[in-house]
Amino acid sequence: MADPDSRKGSRYADEAALDYLAKVHTPHDEALQAAFEAHERHGIPPIQVGPAEGKMLALWLKAIGATKVVEVGTLAGYSAIWMGRALPEGGKLWSIEHDPKHAEIARENIALAGLSDKVEVRLGDGVEVLEELTTEGPFCAVFVDADKERYDRYGRWAFANLRSGGLLLGDNAYLFGQLLADDARGAGMRRFHEEAAAQMDSVCAPTPDGLVVARKR
Ligand SMILES: C[S@@+](CC[C@H](N)C(=O)[O-])C[C@H]1O[C@@H](n2cnc3c(N)ncnc32)[C@H](O)[C@@H]1O
Numbered sequence: 001m002a003d004p005d006s007r008k009g010s011r012y013a014d015e016a017a018l019d020y021l022a023k024v025h026t027p028h029d030e031a032l033q034a035a036f037e038a039h040e041r042h043g044i045p046p047i048q049v050g051p052a053e054g055k056m057l058a059l060w061l062k063a064i065g066a067t068k069v070v071e072v073g074t075l076a077g078y079s080a081i082w083m084g085r086a087l088p089e090g091g092k093l094w095s096i097e098h099d100p101k102h103a104e105i106a107r108e109n110i111a112l113a114g115l116s117d118k119v120e121v122r123l124g125d126g127v128e129v130l131e132e133l134t135t136e137g138p139f140c141a142v143f144v145d146a147d148k149e150r151y152d153r154y155g156r157w158a159f160a161n162l163r164s165g166g167l168l169l170g171d172n173a174y175l176f177g178q179l180l181a182d183d184a185r186g187a188g189m190r191r192f193h194e195e196a197a198a199q200m201d202s203v204c205a206p207t208p209d210g211l212v213v214a215r216k217r
Helices: 015-025 030-036 038-042 051-063 078-085 100-112 126-136 148-161 184-199
Strands: 068-072 092-097 119-123 139-144 162-171 201-205 211-215
Touching (some): 030 038, 030 051, 038 100, 078 119, 092 100, 092 126, 119 126, 126 148, 139 148
Parallel strands (some): 068 092, 068 139, 092 119, 139 162
């Protein structure tokens, strides 16, 4: 998720340094730029991952030779384009989105990226569509970036449906500063962390809002 503060990656990198690094490491082509700026044209929230997180997702998928990937939370397709481009010929990303407007915008951006054959946007609720996808598994990676209340459920599905060596990735793992809150969201996100750590090799990378990376043994 990119909020206005999300570029404060480090006290050693100011705005100008981050702009320089983005140009060097994560330049956007037309499709990535269209997805990244979709909120300006379509009035949807600007809550996609940042360019560095998008590229990290892509590099992790390449590093494990991922061929089958699931994303929960498509928005305008920005992270889906990064991940779709990391897949080999014949690879597939299923990206789940419950908002029809977001799904339509994402499909346009994915088509612009030339990825319509590799990236399928499934319209529906995360928990329900994951159940439908079970027969397509096992999967190489699952990226969770949707409703924060149910990260624990998404994490359990991922653990059950990942191949050995597969990755569970979860954005907003700091829960916008509310990780330790005494409420259902905080408790659900803490269960997500604790179950990932108990069952897998895991870390919470210190991105602007925390990114869990967990490998199934
Ligand atoms: C943070 S955005 C996803 C950003 C996207 N992964 C990216 O980085 O480009 C979260 C998306 O999840 C969707 N969403 C929220 N709850 C959902 C649910 N229960 N099932 C499916 N999608 C959901 C929202 O409509 C929104 O588009």
